[in-house]
Amino acid sequence: MTPYTQLETFLNQENEWLPSLSLDCVIFGFHDHELKVLLLKYRNVDALALPGGFVHKEESIDEAAGRVLRERTGLTDIYLEQFYVFGQKERQNHLFNKTIIEAQGFQLPADHWFIRRYVSVGYYALVDFLDVIPSPDYLSDSIDWYDVQTMPPLLLDHGQIVRKALDTLRTLLEHNPAGFGRRAAPLLPDTFTMADLQRLYETILDQKLLRTNFQRKMLSLKVLERVDKKRTGKAHKAPYLYRFKPWQ
Amino acid sequence: MTPYTQLETFLNQENEWLPSLSLDCVIFGFHDHELKVLLLKYRNVDALALPGGFVHKEESIDEAAGRVLRERTGLTDIYLEQFYVFGQKERQNHLFNKTIIEAQGFQLPADHWFIRRYVSVGYYALVDFLDVIPSPDYLSDSIDWYDVQTMPPLLLDHGQIVRKALDTLRTLLEHNPAGFGRRAAPLLPDTFTMADLQRLYETILDQKLLRTNFQRKMLSLKVLERVDKKRTGKAHKAPYLYRFKPWQ
């Protein structure tokens, strides 16, 4: 099917979806000491946006979020969590949707379902950066990882949505570091050093932590398992490697 | 307007609302050392349900929640917070809605907007028990306060919604007692004793707290202001009265 007919098919699928409800996924990865988020760029539209989607009439919103994540990343069985509903009347996603469709050469009638007002449920996911092979769909030019700290301004309220997701992550990490540690497992390689883990925490919290106390704290949580010595070619004492213990 | 025509008008208002989106309000009050929640009973239907509503096409979901609260309690400027979205496909609110309408003697066509699937945003509010004069509307028999601990089973997933709201309150109270203290102001009279405050905390947390440590903790938060001596007729040492300090 050509992109053009795919799009046409999509635009005729009004009855597939629950009206006025959408969802946006903030998909976090970690690489090169940077917290990354998966963003896509629509054809002929300049700014970046979150991957999002709609809810089938016969699926729960959690299932819909899992499906969107799978469609975008190919990943299954990923921890996904709803964190907020964005329902400002000024969201103007209808203008945004009109723009990305018209950039493809289509004209939409004023009451087309795709350019109505949507209330959007925000979900975030923590995924393994290396497992994701981003591949753009028929609406988008590209889908890629961007550093959360330095990403360009996003379309609509998507910048706010990313910030809220980050806030949620921070709260989780401050109030329930053990729970976070487990869910954060995909963000790190199978085994990692304490310094790796600390960099992840520092990136999310956006603050420096005292190395020695961080180590003490992490070990006291009993969620890490010491593996071996790292011996790779660094000119210092070789650090221990750790992995997350299996659940419970 | 008679209840009958009011209901008829309402059932014709499909275009007023955002489709597939509803909201439910968990309105908490505190009285007689019990945490209460406002529940309504629909005419000719036995079980209890949360007051809920829909979102106007020209209002944000937060505004809609404020409006629903105002319609039910007459209260304005109340702290309201979104705490979760309930989007299971098995929610079956359509069956529930069908039941409460047919209990009024109406027959609805199978595709009527009121008996479609809804995804519901949960909001909670903390209000002054004494300020609320519950008055039932044309769909409901009664609206009244029920003790959270002993309330009867609720319709649909409304029991789960109340529990989730309580969980959110608990988390707030454990991780941010100062922030909670401020928002909880409507739950207590203008001035109150430390024992009153402790009973509120114990009720929400559903656990006993050590009196002396509770007092120390609360005073350390710097959100309370000591007022006077209580002299009312209790056969003990008169406790101090406190009030919440104005914000910041």
Add this chain to the structure above:
DNA sequence: AGGTATTGTATCACAATGATACAATATTCA
């Protein structure tokens, strides 16, 4: 006027945390 139940505060032990010190060590480089 003494008894009673409750309240306000002090204190002790212990756990958690911030901060600093220092020895151990894998590699590099003189």
Add this chain to the structure above:
DNA sequence: TGAATATTGTATCATTGTGATACAATACCT
């Protein structure tokens, strides 16, 4: 080859926060 280097693992000290207990103060009752 062996000292230099940067980092790592652990110990320790001071401070703060918390659970638990003790006790004096006091408003009202009888």
